[in-house]
Amino acid sequence: MDAIYRTQRHFYDLTRKYYLLGRDRLIAGLAPPEGGTVLEVGCGTGRNLIEAAKRWPKARFYGIDISAAMLETARAKVAAAGLSERITLAQGDATAFDAAALFGVERFDRIFQSYTLSMIPDWQGAIREAAGKLAPDGRLDIVDFGQQERLPGAFRRLLFAWLGQFDVTPRTNLAEVIDSTASAQGLRARFTPLYRGYAWSARLTAA
Template identity: 70%
Template sequence: MDAIYRSQRHIYDLTRRYYLLGRDRLIRRLAPPPGGTVLEVGCGTARNLIVAARRWPETRFYGFDISDAMLETARANVAKAGLSGRIVLARGDAAAFDTQALFGVAAFDRVFLSYTLSMIPDWRGAIEAAARALAPGGVLHIVDFGQQEGLPGLFRAALFAWLRRFDVTPRDRLAQAVRVAAGMVGGEMRFTRLYRGYAWAVDLRRH
């Protein structure tokens, strides 16, 4: 990841705003309880955490990423936004993390993954780990590339070819994997196609 993002991190937010669709919808849907906790798995530059922290000022935010280069940028962005006291960052692996060890927090009211699963080799493991990090009544929110099922075939082929250049693979079994995780932790799943299938959004609410 550091090899990929060592230079891209400087222009990441400027370029990704045009095609990582559905991120702000996810943030609006977080609606954490007052004084609650929110975790982003694969926080990248902390763009999402900063937007969410400004929207939900009574909430504590946490994020981790496997890329040291991205975390360097994330910490600088959080400090520049004046949110170092409300956003805690750490280095961790999405498929195998211990939030108690990373943050001293055992479970979270909200956990989210935004355009990360398409880059994680063990993406099913990441979903299951995120589901286990939920407190009772907590919600896991996911948004990522869909299968472009409502868009022209040429667009789909061109987009997938372009994404492969960056080791990005849209997960066609995303809903099934979240359903399995819901069964593991005791919860229910909701699946939504966005922008004619350009993006897929999945929520898992733990009972």
């Protein structure tokens, strides 16, 4: 990841805003409880955490990323936004991380994964790991590339070929993995295609 993002991190946010659709929709719907905890898995440059912290000023925010280069950029952006006291960042593997050791928090009211699963080899493990760290009544929200199922085939082929240049693989069976994770962990599942299937949104909610 550091090899991929060592250079990209400097212009990542400028370019991604045009095609990582649904991120702000996810953030607007987080609605954490007052004093609640919010974790982003795969926080990248910190862009989403900063936007979420501004929108939900009474919550506490945490982020993990496996890339030290991305975290360097994220910490600088968080500091520049004046949010260092409300956003805590740490290096961690999305498929296996000790939240208590990293943050002193074992479970979270809200967890989100925004365009990260399409880059994580064991993406199913990343979903299970995050779902297992939900507090009672907590929620895991996901947005990522869909299968472009209601868009022209030529667009799909062009987009997927381009994404492949960056080791990005949209997950064809995301809905099935969401359902199986919900069944295994006693959660409620919801799956919603967005923008004619350009993006897919999923939610797991703890009882």
